[in-house]
Amino acid sequence: xxxxxxxxxxxTPDDIEPxxxxxxxxxxxxxxxxxxxxxxxxxxxxxxxxxxxxxxxSHFASLNxxxxxxxxxxxx
Amino acid sequence: MSFVxxxxxxxxxxxxxxxxxxxxxxxxARLLERxxxxxxxxxxxxxxxWILCQPDPLEFTGALLALWETGRIAVLPADDRPGxxxxxxxxxxxxxxxxxxxxxxxxxxxxxxxxxxxxxxxxALYTSGSTGQPVEFAxxxxxxxxxxxxxxxxxxxxxxxxxIAQVSHQHIYGLLAAVLHPLCSGAAFCGEDCHYPExxxxxxxxxxxxxxxxxxxxSPPQLARTxxxxxxxxxxxxxxxxxxxxxxxxxHAERAESLLGAPVIEIYGSTETGGxxxxxxxxxxxxxxxxxxxxxxxxxxxxxxxxxxxxxxxxWQQPDRVSGTPERFHLLGRDxxxxxxxxxxxxxxxxxRLLAEHPRVMSARCVDLGRNDGRLGxxxxxxxxxxxxxxxxxxxxxxxxxxxxxAHIEQVTIPRYWRFVEALPCNAQGKLDRSLxxxxxEDLVDDRKPRWLGTDLLDxxxxxxxxxxxxxxxxxxxxxxxxxxxxGVVIVQWAVQQAERSFGQLGDFAGCEQLKFQRPLRPGxxxxxxxxxxxxxxxFAFHSHEGKHANGRISFRAATVxxxxxxxx
Numbered sequence: 001x002x003x004x005x006x007x008x009x010x011x012t013p014d015d016i017e018p019x020x021x022x023x024x025x026x027x028x029x030x031x032x033x034x035x036x037x038x039x040x041x042x043x044x045x046x047x048x049x050x051x052x053x054x055x056x057x058s059h060f061a062s063l064n065x066x067x068x069x070x071x072x073x074x075x076x
Numbered sequence: 077m078s079f080v081x082x083x084x085x086x087x088x089x090x091x092x093x094x095x096x097x098x099x100x101x102x103x104x105a106r107l108l109e110r111x112x113x114x115x116x117x118x119x120x121x122x123x124x125x126w127i128l129c130q131p132d133p134l135e136f137t138g139a140l141l142a143l144w145e146t147g148r149i150a151v152l153p154a155d156d157r158p159g160x161x162x163x164x165x166x167x168x169x170x171x172x173x174x175x176x177x178x179x180x181x182x183x184x185x186x187x188x189x190x191x192x193x194x195x196x197x198x199x200a201l202y203t204s205g206s207t208g209q210p211v212e213f214a215x216x217x218x219x220x221x222x223x224x225x226x227x228x229x230x231x232x233x234x235x236x237x238x239x240i241a242q243v244s245h246q247h248i249y250g251l252l253a254a255v256l257h258p259l260c261s262g263a264a265f266c267g268e269d270c271h272y273p274e275x276x277x278x279x280x281x282x283x284x285x286x287x288x289x290x291x292x293x294x295s296p297p298q299l300a301r302t303x304x305x306x307x308x309x310x311x312x313x314x315x316x317x318x319x320x321x322x323x324x325x326x327x328h329a330e331r332a333e334s335l336l337g338a339p340v341i342e343i344y345g346s347t348e349t350g351g352x353x354x355x356x357x358x359x360x361x362x363x364x365x366x367x368x369x370x371x372x373x374x375x376x377x378x379x380x381x382x383x384x385x386x387x388x389x390x391x392w393q394q395p396d397r398v399s400g401t402p403e404r405f406h407l408l409g410r411d412x413x414x415x416x417x418x419x420x421x422x423x424x425x426x427x428x429r430l431l432a433e434h435p436r437v438m439s440a441r442c443v444d445l446g447r448n449d450g451r452l453g454x455x456x457x458x459x460x461x462x463x464x465x466x467x468x469x470x471x472x473x474x475x476x477x478x479x480x481x482x483a484h485i486e487q488v489t490i491p492r493y494w495r496f497v498e499a500l501p502c503n504a505q506g507k508l509d510r511s512l513x514x515x516x517x518e519d520l521v522d523d524r525k526p527r528w529l530g531t532d533l534l535d536x537x538x539x540x541x542x543x544x545x546x547x548x549x550x551x552x553x554x555x556x557x558x559x560x561x562x563x564g565v566v567i568v569q570w571a572v573q574q575a576e577r578s579f580g581q582l583g584d585f586a587g588c589e590q591l592k593f594q595r596p597l598r599p600g601x602x603x604x605x606x607x608x609x610x611x612x613x614x615x616f617a618f619h620s621h622e623g624k625h626a627n628g629r630i631s632f633r634a635a636t637v638x639x640x641x642x643x644x645x
Binding site for chain 1: 273306470487494520599
């Protein structure tokens with residue numbers, strides 16, 4: 001989903017290490033990507049992010065964190 | 077509470093209001109405490125120019141006003157990258173720390189001045205000039221006050237407003253609209269941590285609970301992505317939404333207005349000029365000059381005079397192309413090599429120069445691809461021995477290049493699409509033209525195509541092409557899950573398509589001979605495709621640094637006459 005949403009051309013699923021940071025130094029994603037991912041989570045899995053605390057974007061910290069979010073909160 | 081200009085120190089007016097807002101909001105009572113704390117910290121330190129780069133609006137404003145009250149100048153870097161800050165050390169007298177080591181100040185401080193002289197320098201701001209080097213622009217209190225007066229005239233705020241910023245106050249737009257205008261009007265404000273819609277919704281609720289009417293200071297990337305799943309109509313109604321940094325697409329402006337239920341006002345301007353014009357696209361897509369701003373059009377060129385400029389009487393040439401009249405005009409784009417990505421301005425020259433410093437890069441060409449995502453593409457000329465041959469090498473090289481740029485430019489402006497070539501492709505005039513650029517990035521638009529990286533014509537009948545297998549090639553799906561390869565039929569199709577682009581129409585496919593597939597083609601692999609014209613067709617060979625991957629001959633027969641022509645007979 002990450003690669004498709006953000007049209008990352010030179011990244012394959014194998015390049016995304018489950019623990020590594022998606023943003024900044026890791027995969028090099030940025031604040032616009034975070035907005036896109038937020039929209040994609042809602043579209044694809046019906047997940048609504050809430051503003052409560054650090055929690056929200058900390059789900060975007062790594063692939064593992066994002067996967068955990070999708071598993072726990074997916075509606076469809 | 078009425079509007080008070082900066083020179084009259086609006087934050088020092090009597091009876092500061094303590095609001096019922098949570099602590100991440102800046103109100104006048106909280107602010108005064110921070111101003112005094114920073115004044116205490118500054119005591120005994122050098123006068124002059126101080127670097128101020130601080131994301132928290134309360135600490136930012138507290139330190140800013142403390143600098144002003146003590147006759148110092150605030151230097152606002154555009155970002156906090158180490159490269160940016162290092163470049164400023166030599167021309168400044170100090171840097172405001174991220175946190176105050178002594179949080180409160182109890183000693184008696186000298187009285188704040190009763191007023192500030194308008195001609196005094198208030199700020200230095202930075203923007204990338206056409207040379208690619210950041211250029212400093214000083215702003216006096218008179219310039220800031222002139223522009224704030226126009227904001228107040230067009231979009232008045234009162235102490236019954238709460239201003240929510242989704243943009244940084246390190247730039248002129250965020251500083252004026254989301255910090256200084258509320259400050260002069262006695263309105264509370266909060267900051268950039270509302271970048272994401274969920275946080276924004278929370279801040280709107282907080283403003284509502286405190287009895288304030290929220291105003292939002294936003295930008296196109298955020299407004300374009302306003303999510304529908306938040307029930308905006310259930311939140312306190314926004315009084316007004318501002319957008320600046322780049323033009324907002326009309327569809328996005330309309331969508332944001334209908335979702336947020338508030339007028340979306342766009343401001344056009346630049347660091348150098350301050351605000352120039354405004355529009356509301358649900359009313360008209362034409363821009364209208366701001367009050368006090370005088371425009372003249374010469375051809376597609378734009379010049380202006382305004383009290384927001386350092387020299388209000390001088391005509392300033394703005395490097396944007398325009399059409400229309402000063403009362404109703406349209407923007408046609410920049411006439412230099414500056415582009416905006418996600419509202420952040422970046423110089424293509426500067427990116428190219430930074431990339432060319434990489435030891436493996438001979439030269440770089442950065443291009444605005446005009447894609448919906450706004451992201452840049454970059455074509456890098458490299459020595460043959462330095463070119464990446466496999467996906468992991470390519471991935472690592474792109475990572476290194478991104479890392480190199482990240483120290484100097486905003487993250488969102490870093491090119492996303494990389495093309496590594498032995499020589500810059502060129503047309504008959506020796507230029508890399510638009511159609512060549514389109515061909516270089518064609519695989520982004522059509523996921524059936526290989527990534528083309530140049531063609532060497534050997535003689536009239538043969539040529540050699542550089543290609544890569546795109547990682548997102550549609551044909552990789554569903555072949556072998558664990559070992560994605562390019563199917564043989566696609567390899568033959570690529571040979572035919574590329575031959576037709578090199579030699580022209582070949583006729584109807586008649587058959588293949590001597591087809592051999594020696595090695596699989598894997599995603600990210602760099603290839604050479606050698607093509608030779610033969611009597612009835614072509615010979616092709618794909619090879620990589622590993623050796624030969626596929627070769628064969630394809631024959632064609634003269635094209636059948638098109639059916640429409642037959643019908644005409």
